[in-house]
Amino acid sequence: MKNKLPSIVLIGAGNVAHHLGHRFQEMGIPVLEVFSRKITKARKLAKAIGASATNQLSAISKTADLYILAVHDDAIEAVARQLPLSPTTGLVVHTSGAMPSKVLKPFFKNYGCFYPLQTFSIQKAVDFEVLPLCIFSPQQRNRQKLTKVAKAICPNVYTIDDAQKSVLHVAAVFVNNFTNHLCYIAKEITDQQGIDFDILKPLLNETASKLAKYAPKEMQTGPAIRGDQQTMNKHLQLLESHPEWAQLYKLLSQSIAKTK
């Protein structure tokens, strides 16, 4: 290895593989090969980043330094089982936040994680200058290798073991998935009354921007933290036609009240 960057094979051609592949290309890190069960998807990504394409796991390059499994969580083990690699060659990592690195342990001596903590979608560019890239391998030597690759595409690299990652993943669900759903509810509520949801966007931006600087506990405002039961009752009345949202409103308000 020395100063040479490892040669990479990308297993997968979905959102994560797409953005990782383009970033490797952008930073001059060669990707040898892209695998996808759908050859058109493999070819599209491969072509864009100067790699070769295959839809046969049995045919992938056996001599790469790093295999990145960017596939759905429930496909990781099946794909790992089918990879035609000897257990000791190369380093095999997956990009999942939900799965521990050790799901790869039965198949390879050298395994780990390469987890970009971000919400990916094809249509939106991903800023590798700000996202945190979480890496892990039980072996020090492999951690060093992953750190090197990670730092070549991203300034914010964290070593996060499996236990920490699972906690981080729950926290990410709260920060991203659940927050998104609260905004969905807010949009439904305003849409139903013919109010433009855009009115609320500056508030959402300000909420995120304050949390970038201050602790959430200090930034908590609203009827629940003030104990303003009159306003909360009024809100619950407005939510009457959606018992589930009313129930969420109650539970969230109770949980906020307990932080006082």
Added chain:
Amino acid sequence: MKNKLPSIVLIGAGNVAHHLGHRFQEMGIPVLEVFSRKITKARKLAKAIGASATNQLSAISKTADLYILAVHDDAIEAVARQLPLSPTTGLVVHTSGAMPSKVLKPFFKNYGCFYPLQTFSIQKAVDFEVLPLCIFSPQQRNRQKLTKVAKAICPNVYTIDDAQKSVLHVAAVFVNNFTNHLCYIAKEITDQQGIDFDILKPLLNETASKLAKYAPKEMQTGPAIRGDQQTMNKHLQLLESHPEWAQLYKLLSQSIAKTK
């Protein structure tokens, strides 16, 4: 009135009065007087914006065009009752998102709302170029007056009646207060495991930035929308020591699943 801007009296010297007062000053709109029960607070704000200060409601100027009540929700009626104005002089508005404008109706013929939809804190500057300012008065003439003042300090002015405002206020609770609380939970979870909450901040920013462009329904990701019960069970196990958070996790996941 014609092209002259109305003369303004600010009732209150808290967060909202502070930011409104400074914005009026910045945009060259004279504020005659600032009232606060605490004369030191009244004087501090008044001095900064070139107004006079008083802590006697009975002593305030009776001839201003616009009285802005920027006081706590539960003080609005009490303060309105004590304002030494004839029912027909001037226009009296409050800045509350939770209260309808009509709480002022028993006291004044000319009343309304002047509600900046933003989360205010003294320590952080407020960007009047992006926040939405919601105004309302039942009289067309007063709505025009309020629109004129509002547009002088803010490009995004919306006319929102009492019914719409109460809906908007519930939605704002979801977008700001509840989102903030989810981040509080995320921080508690990561703190307890010695993980730096900062790792999650880019994810939060990206969440807000995506919602600025795309509908929340399109942006929903995570185990709940995928129906990934295995991951959800794992997360619930990790939340075992906080039954309330686990309950929130369940309810939010169920609510997300219903949007499929």
